[in-house]
Amino acid sequence: MSLSLSADQPAAPADADDGVWLECIACGETFAPFADIRYTCDECESLLEVRYDDLPTLEDFAGEGQGVWRYADTLPLDAGVSIQEGATPLYDVPDLEDDIGLEALRIKHEGMNPTGSFKDRGMTVGVAVANELGVDRLACASTGNTSAALAAYGSRGGMETLVLLPAGKVAAGKIAQASLHGARILEVDGNFDACLDIVQELAGQGEAYLLNSLNPFRLEGQKTIGLEILEGFLADYDTVPDRIVLPVGNAGNTAALYKAFRELVQAGALSRDEVPKLVGVQAEGAAPMVEAVENGADEVRRWDEIETRATAIRIGNPVNAPKALPGIRETGGTAISVTDEEITAAQRDLAGEGIGVEPASAASVAGLRKLRAEGVVTEDERVACLTTGHLLKDPDAAAAAGSEPEPVPAETAGVLEHLEH
Numbered sequence: 001m002s003l004s005l006s007a008d009q010p011a012a013p014a015d016a017d018d019g020v021w022l023e024c025i026a027c028g029e030t031f032a033p034f035a036d037i038r039y040t041c042d043e044c045e046s047l048l049e050v051r052y053d054d055l056p057t058l059e060d061f062a063g064e065g066q067g068v069w070r071y072a073d074t075l076p077l078d079a080g081v082s083i084q085e086g087a088t089p090l091y092d093v094p095d096l097e098d099d100i101g102l103e104a105l106r107i108k109h110e111g112m113n114p115t116g117s118f119k120d121r122g123m124t125v126g127v128a129v130a131n132e133l134g135v136d137r138l139a140c141a142s143t144g145n146t147s148a149a150l151a152a153y154g155s156r157g158g159m160e161t162l163v164l165l166p167a168g169k170v171a172a173g174k175i176a177q178a179s180l181h182g183a184r185i186l187e188v189d190g191n192f193d194a195c196l197d198i199v200q201e202l203a204g205q206g207e208a209y210l211l212n213s214l215n216p217f218r219l220e221g222q223k224t225i226g227l228e229i230l231e232g233f234l235a236d237y238d239t240v241p242d243r244i245v246l247p248v249g250n251a252g253n254t255a256a257l258y259k260a261f262r263e264l265v266q267a268g269a270l271s272r273d274e275v276p277k278l279v280g281v282q283a284e285g286a287a288p289m290v291e292a293v294e295n296g297a298d299e300v301r302r303w304d305e306i307e308t309r310a311t312a313i314r315i316g317n318p319v320n321a322p323k324a325l326p327g328i329r330e331t332g333g334t335a336i337s338v339t340d341e342e343i344t345a346a347q348r349d350l351a352g353e354g355i356g357v358e359p360a361s362a363a364s365v366a367g368l369r370k371l372r373a374e375g376v377v378t379e380d381e382r383v384a385c386l387t388t389g390h391l392l393k394d395p396d397a398a399a400a401a402g403s404e405p406e407p408v409p410a411e412t413a414g415v416l417e418h419l420e421h
């Protein structure tokens with residue numbers, strides 16, 4: 001089955017388990033979902049997706065469960081290892097909306113999840129599947145947020161966790177989280193992509209269960225971001241957004257949102273033309289997806305030299321590109337890169353609306369501003385920007401972008417005198 005936006009319904013193969021199976025996105029080979037551990041296709045090594053024989057519409061989600069698990073009908077299990085993830089705010093930002101010049105702008109702030117990033121939506125599902133598979137050690141490579149979420153959900157699920165981080169390139173808040181939640185932290189003398197290569201090898205040797213976004217079950221939880229955005233726009237504007245702009249690193253969210261919308265099209269809940277355009281934003285110093293989109297390529301070129309202040313998206317080899325590139329192309333979206341200075345300016349813009357985000361998150365707003373200035377995004381559009389992680393994840397970046405504390409004497413007169421200057 002291809003990754004096109006088609007209304008064709010998948011038919012369950014014999015190895016489906018309760019209407020759920022895994023399917024290779026390249027050769028179409030199918031696998032029973034929980035019989036063995038696999039992350040990629042046995043036949044051609046391409047990425048796998050979870051498939052369902054009964055696809056729900058938005059109405060099917062009304063009122064049941066909480067957060068991510070309100071969408072259990074579109075997930076591979078009925079319940080997960082949960083810390084109440086999902087149901088994040090969809091903020092209005094009137095000043096920013098005017099300033100950028102749009103009909104409507106909303107910020108879906110994923111920093112309001114339990115560990116402060118969207119990764120929780122994936123982990124609640126991924127760790128539950130790990131339980132189902134009977135594994136006892138979980139592992140990931142991480143620029144920080146995945147490790148924080150894995151550590152928290154793993155410890156709640158009673159499993160050992162191992163995280164591989166690029167030494168010196170992970171923000172302080174994220175290391176603190178992984179550490180306190182009890183992960184074993186290995187600092188690798190290499191970048192994120194090198195860490196992921198190692199974790200894939202460890203997982204391949206059966207040393208641990210891999211919970212990066214290469215794991216098809218994890219992305220199922222992340223689909224719920226898209227469903228919540230659609231429901232929020234339908235409630236407030238009686239229509240779905242024209243565009244969703246999101247930061248891109250390993251391209252898991254781009255793949256997950258596209259899958260959520262594809263499934264709604266297959267369920268007959270959304271027409272092809274209604275699907276929001278997906279716009280990926282990367283930092284200039286780590287922009288292999290942007291390069292591929294600009295060149296109309298079907299594959300990304302791995303960037304070995306990468307650098308950006310937005311350490312969460314300091315990634316040169318987005319593993320989900322084979323799922324995400326069709327998502328951008330089929331929805332009529334695009335990809336754009338922004339400078340670190342543009343990212344910091346957008347971080348300040350969001351802070352001015354009371355929304356605290358880490359640098360990578362602000363890339364979405366920086367990219368939207370640029371596309372609006374270039375006329376690619378038009379004034380009459382309704383747009384959702386995804387902000388992926390909380391400000392406190394990277395306190396050093398926040399302090400550098402904000403104002404300096406002013407030393408004053410410990411008495412009122414001295415404070416008043418200081419305030420006059």
Ligand SMILES: Cc1ncc(COP(=O)(O)O)c(C=O)c1O
Binds near residue numbers: 247388
């Ligand atoms: C805060 C933050 N924003 C954005 C991303 C990129 O998301 P994705 O890998 O799904 O493209 C990540 C991690 O990759 C992240 O931690």
Ligand SMILES: N[C@@H](CCOP(=O)(O)O)C(=O)O
Binds near residue numbers: 143
């Ligand atoms: N930003 C990510 C990078 C890893 O992405 P994943 O979605 O494949 O786990 C992180 O927080 O580590």
